[in-house]
Amino acid sequence: MFDIGFSELVLIFVVGLVVLGPQRLPVAIRTVVSWIRTIRGIATNVQNELSQELKLHELQESIKKAEKLNLSELSPDLAKSIEDLKESAQKMQQSVQQQGEQLQSGIKNIEQNLKENALSEDDQAMLAEAEEPHLVADESAVSEDPALASPNGEVDKIAVDKTADAAKV
Numbered sequence: 348m349f350d351i352g353f354s355e356l357v358l359i360f361v362v363g364l365v366v367l368g369p370q371r372l373p374v375a376i377r378t379v380v381s382w383i384r385t386i387r388g389i390a391t392n393v394q395n396e397l398s399q400e401l402k403l404h405e406l407q408e409s410i411k412k413a414e415k416l417n418l419s420e421l422s423p424d425l426a427k428s429i430e431d432l433k434e435s436a437q438k439m440q441q442s443v444q445q446q447g448e449q450l451q452s453g454i455k456n457i458e459q460n461l462k463e464n465a466l467s468e469d470d471q472a473m474l475a476e477a478e479e480p481h482l483v484a485d486e487s488a489v490s491e492d493p494a495l496a497s498p499n500g501e502v503d504k505i506a507v508d509k510t511a512d513a514a515k516v
Contacts, residue, residue, distance in 0.1 A: 363375060363376075409425060410429070413425060413429060
């Protein structure tokens with residue numbers, strides 16, 4: 348990379364030892380090595396991105412040429428690659444449509460389940476509310492009217508029903 352030989356590395360090491368001292372030299376070496384690794388990684392990433400961009404640019408250029416020359420005058424390799432691209436695009440489009448349909452059907456199922464659960468919860472709440480006033484009316488009628496109690500302390504059911512009917516009206 349830098350085209351540095353062994354003797355040059357020894358000279359750099361000796362100068363670093365004199366300037367930094369034996370305590371700070373290992374830390375400085377680690378720091379420099381980490382910088383070099385970072386720079387190499389960045390350079391590798393840039394090279395990879397550039398090569399991908401060049402390949403993409405070449406592919407775009409070949410597609411433009413194909414459009415200009417018509418599909419019948421294409422080389423067999425280029426025609427095959429265009430067909431492969433079209434097939435892969437169709438497959439991707441079909442898979443996206445299928446996933447969209449699955450999502451729509453799943454959403455409809457969830458909505459139906461929510462509606463059913465909401466109706467059943469509403470029905471249960473309405474039934475509970477409808478039953479509670481009758482129970483409260485029955486209890487209040489029994490507790491308020493001591494005349495409904497029989498001599499042995501039990502409540503007369505017929506009298507309670509009549510009292511509850513009168514309370515409803």
